Amino acid sequence: MEELAVVILNYNGRAFLEQFLPSVLAHSSGHAVYVADNASTDDSVALLEKRFPEVRLIRLAQNEGYAGGYNRALAGVEARYFLLLNSDVEVTANWLAPLLDLMRRHPGAAACQPKIRSFHQKEQFEYAGAAGGYIDPLGYPFCRGRIFDTVEPDRGQYDDERRIFWATGACMLVRADVFRQLGGFEAAFFAHMEEIDLCWRLQNAGHEIWYCPRATVYHVGGGTLPKSNPRKTFLNFRNSLAMLYRNLPAGRVFPTIFGRLVLDGISGVQFLVQGRWRETLAILQAHFAFYGWIINKTITRPDPKPAPLPEQVYPQSIVWSYFVQAKKTFDQLKRS
Secondary structure, three states, X not given: OEEEEEEEEEOOOHHHHHHHHHHHHHOOOOOEEEEXXXXXXXXXXXXXXXXXXXXXXXXXXXXXXXXHHHHHHHOOOOEEEEEEEEOOEEEOOOOHHHHHHHHHHOOOEEEXXXXXXXXXXXXXXXXXXXXXXXXXXXXXXXXXXXXXXXXXXXXXXXXXXXXXXXXOOOEEEEEHHHHHHOOOOOHHHOOOOHHHHHHHHHHHOOOEEEEEEEEEEEEOOOOOOOOOOHHHHHHHHHHHHHHHHHHOOHHHHHHHHHHHHHHHHHHHHHHHHOOOHHHHHHHXXXXXXXXXXXXXXXOOOOOOOOOOOOOOEOOOOHHHHHHHOOOOOHHHOOOO
C-alpha cells in the first residue's frame, strides 16, 4: 500500500490541468498522482493521455459531482492517506511533507489542510479555506483569514498550528481508513458543504481536524461554478441545512433549522432588493428540496450519534458579529 495518493477530481478542467498539473507532478515526487475524470465533455482525457502519461487516470462513467465523484474514485485507490486536490490549485515545493508530519505527530487527527492563498493575489488568503475553517451554531461557515466577503492579507497572523472545525475540500489530507469507515462524503450533496459535513462527522466520531501553516498552496477558486451563481446558491443553502440536520445534537436540530429559515428568508429579500431574483428563488428551492429529503429519507442522521458541539464551533452568531458588531476579521471575534 502506498503512503499517500494525490487525487484530483476533474470536470471539464482541461485548462486547469494543463496549467497546474505540472506543479503537482514536480512537487509530489515519490507519491502517486491520480486524476479522476468526472465524465468530462471537453478534451481533458485526451490531454492527460498525451501530455501526462505518468498520471494514473480514473475515468468515471457520469458526473456525480465532488461528493459522489470522489467516493467512486477513492474506492479504487489504495493508500494510507488521500490528498484531495482541486484542479485549479498551484502547489509549492515541500507542500506534502509538513502535512504528513502533522498527521504523524497527531494520531487523533483524521484530516488537515495547508494554508490556502489566492492564486491571483498571492499575498492574500483565498476564500475557500484560508487558514482553516470554522462554523457558528446556525451552520454559517467562515475561516481564519476570511469572514463572509472580507478576505485578509497573510501577514503571518495565523501561522500557528491548531485544531480547526473543517478543512477545505480544495486541498485536504485525510486518513483513508477513517474516510472509508464513515462512508466518505454524503453523495446526495453533489457539491458544496460536503467537506464540512465530513469533518463534522469525523469529530462526532472522536477525531480531530487540523490546520498546517507550514504548507502553502495557491487556489484560483470558482473554477466550476462562479461565486455568484443561482446553482451554487441552491447547493450551498440546501446542503447547509442537511448538514445541520445530520450532525447537530437532537435537541438543537429543529430550533436551529427554524433560525436558519428566518435568516435565509432575510438573505432572499436582500437578493431580491439587489435584483438577483434568481438567487432568491434558489434559496426557496433549497429549503423545499431539503424538506423533501427529510420526508423521503434521502438523508438521515448518521452513526455515531451527534455529540455536543465541538469547542471549535464559534459560540455566537457570525452574522451578528460581522454585520451588526462590525467584527470583520477572525482575531476580532469574541471567543467564550
